[in-house]
Amino acid sequence: MNRLKLRWTSIAWSAAYLLLLLSLITSLRVIGMLFLIVPIVVLYSTLTLRQFIMHMIPVWLFALIFAGQAGLFLPLLGLFFMIPGIVMGRMYKKFTPALRIIFAGGLTALVELLVLLLIATAVFHFSLGQYVRDVIEIAITPLRAMADVNNDLSDVLTPEYIIGLSNYTLTLIPSGLIIASFTMAIITHAISRPLLESMGYSVPRLKPARDWRLPRSLIWYYLIAVFLEIIARANITGVLAAIVLNFMPLVHLAFTIQTIGFVFFWANHRKWGSFLPFVLSIVVVLIPPLRIIGILDLAFPLREYITRPKR
Structure with missing residues (x-):
């Protein structure tokens, strides 16, 4: 240039x-x-x-x-x-x-x-903490107006519920x-x-999405986190509950990325082009339970099974 x-x-x-x-x-x-x-x-x-x-x-x-x-x-x-x-x-x-x-x-x-x-x-x-509470109060103001004509909603929006939601948000x-x-x-x-x-500059690229694979050890971290989450639900509070609550969204995001990688891998193997796997990736993001595909892809050799020559 x-x-x-x-x-x-x-x-x-x-x-x-x-x-x-x-x-x-x-x-x-x-x-x-x-x-x-x-x-x-x-x-x-x-x-x-x-x-x-x-x-x-x-x-x-x-x-x-x-x-x-x-x-x-x-x-x-x-x-x-x-x-x-x-x-x-x-x-x-x-x-x-x-x-x-x-x-x-x-x-x-x-x-x-x-x-x-x-x-x-x-x-x-x-x-x-006060900032989070203020934001939540502003967010639920329209709901309070609806609660005036809906008794079921007013029963939910109690001060205890607001405090609990604020604490939960703060923990995350x-x-x-x-x-x-x-x-x-x-x-x-x-x-x-x-x-x-x-502009004519050479810039490093990420690996193609079809090659995205996370460490298999993530499965064990996930199982440990699930176990700790079960314990944390038993009214255990403090550092343990905070660690579990913050780790789970991150590991779920990781499995979503793994699922997207598998979608592109499968599409490449089937020679579907790039548009369809892109659309399917959006579906994966919009429907969180589909991340189970990423869990299975890590736990089992799905990709090797797909590419294995059929006899």
Whole structure:
């Protein structure tokens, strides 16, 4: 890519980064957060460190001007999302395997989230528990209005139920942070890789979906977790219950990924093309019980059975 074209492309990506940053003070903040790392990765992967800094300074200045009541909120968020973007961009430059890039980006984002939560709690006296309760109160406000004409619903929405739901949600925060962090890293890689390749840069790819296979030892971890979950349901609280409650969503997600890998493997063996397994993968995500296919794929040699020559 010639210098002039690279220069204008970099300016365009800086503008996109600014727009995504400004979206954080609008109702589109969730979408903005999911894609905010992408411009950073593209810019850091295609520019020198000095050029990258020169592009970031105007973005932060404009964000500070347009922030209004948000003040330093936007530049600080920009710095927050810049760090995992730099980590991933640096690894792209070194042509590090894609899975390691995603893991490093997700882990960096997770550590940052934990640090921000610690700072907010220690310095600004932020209460995560109170915040969760406030969010739940806002969410159930429409249900309270319906409860006025539905006695069965009013019997459910008791103060004890609200407290229990708040505590349960608070317990699931760790797994929620993990899933959110790695989701951002996966989305960033999925978008950045083809963009960088279209710009003429060589970028590592993930293995084809048909080759996705998790360690078989995950089955034993799952069985242990199920056993502990049974124990935890017997009114056992504290650290054990929290570990089980947070581990199960993660292992279920892992089995869903394994199921998707099996779907693509089967489709490739049947020569179905790529559209049908893509649709089936969406079905797997929308119907969680289908993850049992991934469990069976790990526990038994299903793929070897499918590819075994028939006599």
